Amino acid sequence: xxxxxVRIAGLGLVSALGIGRGPxxxxxxxxxxxxxxxxSVASPIxxxxxxxxxxxxxxxxxxxxxxxLATEAVRQALAEAGLxxxxxxxxxxxxxxGSITGDSNLAETRYRRKVLEQGAVPCVTIEPPAxxxxxxxxxxxxVRGPILTSCSACTSSANAMLTAVHLLRQGRxxxxxxxxxxxxxxxxxxxxxxxxxxxxxxxxxxDRSRKGIQVGEAAGAVVLELANPDDASDGAPWLLGGAxxxxxxxxxxxxxxGSGAEAVMRAACAQSGVxxxxxxxxxxxxxxxxxxxxxxxxxxRRLFGDAVPxxxxxxxxxxxxxxxxxxxxxxxxxxxxxAGFVPACAGFAEDDPExxxxxxxxxxxxxxxxxxxxxxxFGGNSVSLLVRMPRREVRP
Amino acid sequence: xxxLAAWSLWPDPPxxxxxxxxxxxxxxxxxxxxxxxxxxxxxxxxxTLVGAAACVAxxxxxxxxxxxxxxxxxxxxxxxxxxxxxxxxxxxxxxxxPGPASPVHFANSVSNxxxxxxxxxxxxxxPNVVVSQEEVSFEGALMMxxxxxxxxxxxxxxxxxxxxxxxxxxxxxxxIDLPADTVLGEGSGWLMVGRDGxxxxxxxxxSVQIPGAPRAGRDAPDAWAxxxxxxxxARRDGEDVTILPGLRVDADDARALAALVPGARVQTYLDxxxxxxxxxxxxxxGIFRPGVAPGLYVHVSRCRIGVAAVVVxxxxxxxxx
Numbered sequence: 242x243x244x245x246x247v248r249i250a251g252l253g254l255v256s257a258l259g260i261g262r263g264p265x266x267x268x269x270x271x272x273x274x275x276x277x278x279x280x281s282v283a284s285p286i287x288x289x290x291x292x293x294x295x296x297x298x299x300x301x302x303x304x305x306x307x308x309x310l311a312t313e314a315v316r317q318a319l320a321e322a323g324l325x326x327x328x329x330x331x332x333x334x335x336x337x338x339g340s341i342t343g344d345s346n347l348a349e350t351r352y353r354r355k356v357l358e359q360g361a362v363p364c365v366t367i368e369p370p371a372x373x374x375x376x377x378x379x380x381x382x383x384v385r386g387p388i389l390t391s392c393s394a395c396t397s398s399a400n401a402m403l404t405a406v407h408l409l410r411q412g413r414x415x416x417x418x419x420x421x422x423x424x425x426x427x428x429x430x431x432x433x434x435x436x437x438x439x440x441x442x443x444x445x446x447x448d449r450s451r452k453g454i455q456v457g458e459a460a461g462a463v464v465l466e467l468a469n470p471d472d473a474s475d476g477a478p479w480l481l482g483g484a485x486x487x488x489x490x491x492x493x494x495x496x497x498x499g500s501g502a503e504a505v506m507r508a509a510c511a512q513s514g515v516x517x518x519x520x521x522x523x524x525x526x527x528x529x530x531x532x533x534x535x536x537x538x539x540x541x542r543r544l545f546g547d548a549v550p551x552x553x554x555x556x557x558x559x560x561x562x563x564x565x566x567x568x569x570x571x572x573x574x575x576x577x578x579x580a581g582f583v584p585a586c587a588g589f590a591e592d593d594p595e596x597x598x599x600x601x602x603x604x605x606x607x608x609x610x611x612x613x614x615x616x617x618x619f620g621g622n623s624v625s626l627l628v629r630m631p632r633r634e635v636r637p
Numbered sequence: 638x639x640x641l642a643a644w645s646l647w648p649d650p651p652x653x654x655x656x657x658x659x660x661x662x663x664x665x666x667x668x669x670x671x672x673x674x675x676x677x678x679x680x681x682x683x684x685t686l687v688g689a690a691a692c693v694a695x696x697x698x699x700x701x702x703x704x705x706x707x708x709x710x711x712x713x714x715x716x717x718x719x720x721x722x723x724x725x726x727x728x729x730x731x732x733x734x735p736g737p738a739s740p741v742h743f744a745n746s747v748s749n750x751x752x753x754x755x756x757x758x759x760x761x762x763x764p765n766v767v768v769s770q771e772e773v774s775f776e777g778a779l780m781m782x783x784x785x786x787x788x789x790x791x792x793x794x795x796x797x798x799x800x801x802x803x804x805x806x807x808x809x810x811x812x813i814d815l816p817a818d819t820v821l822g823e824g825s826g827w828l829m830v831g832r833d834g835x836x837x838x839x840x841x842x843x844s845v846q847i848p849g850a851p852r853a854g855r856d857a858p859d860a861w862a863x864x865x866x867x868x869x870x871a872r873r874d875g876e877d878v879t880i881l882p883g884l885r886v887d888a889d890d891a892r893a894l895a896a897l898v899p900g901a902r903v904q905t906y907l908d909x910x911x912x913x914x915x916x917x918x919x920x921x922x923g924i925f926r927p928g929v930a931p932g933l934y935v936h937v938s939r940c941r942i943g944v945a946a947v948v949v950x951x952x953x954x955x956x957x958x
Binding site: 379437 | 703707713714716719723724726727728729730731732733746747750753761762763765768771774777780781787788789790803807811812846848849940941
C-alpha cells in the first residue's frame with residue numbers, strides 16, 4: 242500500500258528573482274535571471290562576480306537577514322494555507338528549519354568591527370548557529386510543537402521536509418511548517434571562490450562550457466498536512482515522499498558514475514510507491530559545476546535509460562541558495578508547474594557528451610502528473626522528493 | 638527504540654578546580670577505532686569520528702550500511718573551523734591579511750563535514766543529518782532518528798551529540814546562554830538504536846519537547862508534571878527511577894520533578910563533564926556505561942524553546958566496555 246500523501250497547503254518564496262512564487266514563475270516564463278551586483282556583503286569581487294541577492298526587500302544591515310527572509314516566506318505560506326500566526330493551528334504545528342548560515346552575516350559584521358578597532362585578531366565572534374532562527378520564529382509564530390533545525394549542507398531544508406512528512410504520517414503533529422533560509426556571506430562567497438567553483442558569468446547547468454555555481458540567497462516556506470487520498474478534487478500538490486542518502490565518495494563531489502544520485506532517486510520512488518516511468522518532469526539539482534552535473538546526468542541515464550523525462554535546473558534563475566534550496570526550489574518549481582509550464586534550463590546552450598543527457602532548452606507545457614525534485618550537497622548528502630501535481634488543462 | 642550499542646567519551650577532570658573540562662588525547666582512541674583518520678580535519682570532526690566508530694565497534698553484528706542513518710546533534714557545530722575560515726575571509730576582504738581562504742578549511746568547515754567522514758568510516762550511507770537546535774540538539778537528533786526508524790526509512794541509526802570546548806571561551810558564550818562563570822566541557826556521546834535487535838542494552842521509551850518554561854528555577858510545574866507522567870507511565874512495578882538533570886535544570890528543578898515520581902532519586906552528571914550544548918548525549922549514553930544499575934532513567938534539559946525529556950530504560954545488568 243502506498244503511504245498517505247502529504248498535502249502542500251501553502252508555499253512562500255523570497256528570492257533574487259522576486260517575492261512570491263507567482264511573480265517568480267512569471268519572471269521565469271519571461272526568461273528573467275536573478276543576478277545582481279553584490280551589495281549586502283563587502284567583497285573585493287563584488288564588481289566581477291554577480292550573485293543572486295534578494296533586492297526587493299529593504300533589509301537593515303544590522304538585522305538577522307535570515308529572519309527577515311524567512312519571516313516573509315512563512316507569512317506567504319501561512320496565508321495561503323489559511324492559518325494565522327499565533328493561532329491554535331499554528332501552535333499545534335511542528336516547525337522545521339533548514340539553514341547553514343544562521344546569523345553569520347552578523348558575525349562577520351561584528352568581527353569586521355573588531356578588526357577595525359584591534360587589527361587582525363583571532364576570530365571567535367561566530368554568532369549562534371542556525372537553530373536560533375527556529376527558536377525566534379517559533380516564538381514569533383507561537384509554535385508549541387516540535388522544533389528542529391537541520392544543518393546538512395545544501396539538502397538541509399529538503400531533509401527537514403522529509404522529517405516533516407514522517408511526523409505527519411505518524412500522527413505526531415497535525416501540520417508542519419518547513420522553512421529553508423540562507424543568506425549571502427563573505428565566507429560563503431570567498432569559500433567557493435577559493436575552491437574555484439564560482440562561475441563569474443552566472444551558472445550554466447549541464448552546459449558543455451559550465452564552470453561553476455552562482456551563489457544566492459533566498460527563503461522558502463511550506464505548510465504541510467496529511468491529504469485525504471480519496472479526495473480527487475483536492476487541487477493542492479501532494480508530496481508523496483522521498484529519500485535521503487549519503488554518498489560517501491568525496492567531501493565536495495558525488496560519485497562520478499552517478500551511482501550515489503541514482504540510489505537516492507530509486508529509494509525515493511520505492512518509498513513513495515512511484516514507478517519511475519510515471520515521472521513526467523524533474524527539477525534537477527544542476528549546480529553548474531562540471532562534476533555535479535556530469536554525475537547527475539549519469540544518474541538520470543542509469544535510472545531512466547533513454548527515456549529521461551524533461552528536466553531543468555533552476556540555479557541560474559535563483560542562484561544556489563544552499564540549505565534553503567529544498568523549499569526555495571520546491572516553491573519556484575511548483576509555481577511554474579501551476580502556471581502550466583516546465584521551465585527551461587536557463588544557462589544551458591550546448592550539449593555535453595560527458596553529461597549524456599540534455600535539459601529543456603525551452604519551457605514545455607505541463608498538464609499535471611508526478612514530478613521529481615533532486616537535491617545534492619557537500620558531504621555526499623542526497624535527497625530526492627516526489628510531488629504529484631493535479632491534472633490541468635494545457636492551453637496552446 | 639532499542640538501544641543496540643552505546644559509547645561515550647567523557648572529558649578528564651580539570652587539573653585546576655573551576656577550570657573547564659577537556660577531552661583526553663584523542664590519539665590512542667583514533668589508533669584503536671579510526672586507523673584511517675582523514676587528514677586535516679578539526680577537533681569537532683575528530684570527536685565525531687571517534688565516537689561514531691567506537692559505538693559501531695561495541696556491537697558484534699555489522700550495521701546494515703544503506704539502511705543506517707547518522708543523526709548528529711551539535712549545539713555550536715564546527716565553530717572552531719568556521720571561525721578560522723570566517724576570520725581569514727574577513728581579514729582578506731578588509732585587506733589586512735593576504736591570500737585566499739584555505740579551500741580545505743572551507744570544505745571542512747561545512748556543518749556536515751564531520752558526519753560525512755563518519756559515514757565513510759562506519760559505512761552508514763543512509764540519511765546523514767546534523768541537527769543544531771541550540772541546547773536540545775542531541776534530543777532533536779534522537780527525535781529525527783526515531784521518526785526515521787518508525788517510518789521505515791532506516792533500520793538502524795547512529796545518534797550522536799558532540800560539542801567541543803573552544804579555547805576562546807567567549808566564542809562558546811556567544812552561542813549558548815550560560816553565565817560567564819559556568820565551567821564548560823566537551824564530549825562525544827553516541828547511541829546505536831534500532832526498531833528491534835538481539836542483545837539490546839535497553840530502550841528509549843520517549844523523547845519529547847515540552848514548549849515553554851525557558852527559565853531555570855521552580856517555574857515549570859506544567860512541564861515537570863508532563864515529564865513525571867511520562868516516567869510514571871513507563872515505570873514497572875518496583876523499578877528504580879533516576880532523574881538526570883541536564884543543562885539548565887538546577888537542583889530546585891530536579892527536586893521538584895523527583896517529588897512527582899515517588900521514590901525517584903536525582904543523580905547529577907554535569908559536575909563530571911562540564912556544561913556544553915550536547916551534554917545530554919553523555920548523560921544518556923552514560924546510562925549504558927559499565928557499573929550503572931538497570932532501571933528507568935529520565936533525562937531533562939532546558940533551552941529557550943522549552944524542556945526536552947528523554948525516558949530511557951537500561952535492561953542489561955552489565956555491558957561490556
